[in-house]
Amino acid sequence: MLDPASRPILNIYCDESCHLEKDLCPVMVLGAITCPAERAGAIAADLRAIKARFAPRSRTRPDQPGAFEVKWTKVGPGRQAFYLALVNYFLDQEDLAFRAVIIPDKSKLRHDAFGQDHDTFYYKMQFRLIEFLLRPRWENRIYLDIKDTRSAAKMARLHEVLCASQYDHIRETVTRVQTVRSHEVEQLQLADLLIGAVSYANRGLTGNAGKVAVIERLRQRTGLSLTASSLVRETKFNLFRWQAQ
Secondary structure, three states, X not given: OOOHHHOOEEEEEEEEEOOOOOOOOOOEEEEEEEEEHHHHHHHHHHHHHHHHHHOOOOOOOOOOOOOOOOOHHXXXXXXXXXXXXXXXXXXXXXXOEEEEEEEOOHHHXXXXXXXXXXXXXXXXXXXXXXXXOOOOOOEEEEEEEOOOOOHHHHHHHHHHHHHHHOOOOOOOOEEEEEEEOHHHOHHHHHHHHHHHHHHHHHOOOOOOHHHHHHHHHHHHHXXXXXXXXXXXXXXXXXXXXXXXX
């Protein structure tokens, strides 16, 4: 057994797109970015520097040009170069990796047949997303964007199930599952961008040239369609397209 003090730490930043049951969007995507904790601060600083390079100075915070939140909903032709720079940074940064679980058609979900509600299904998919990313000989810390004010019990259950999957009865492998605010965490904002791109591709949308450019950059550099599962052994940009039974 490794000395706990010497175990490397992996941060896992999780977010989602169109996770609500009846939000008029058929596609649901859950995704996560991983980053070694020892590199988290430097990478966050790099992301803020990219923001500062491309962003106009804020009227309310002129001394902090990078102090705004990256979101897929903000991508457009006018800011295309900025978002492509973020994509390139992610792809070039060896300490960052991404995984997404794609639920292509929520209308086919049969929660009653499996004795669950949609919220329970959501956390089951979170488990499918995160379990693949856990590193058994590392300390894994999981950060989820705040979903609602009732998440505490579900998160506790998710932590319990993840630990059980790793035979981690003393919680030395999965040491933390907690919510954070996305505007305070650069890696979570980057996850939102990549999740949004996967969702947009799977919805077959083409109306926003800036978003299409981001998707095409990802396709060109990863060699993936973004609408199908990647190889299981793919580590940089791993996709799992889930199918309803």
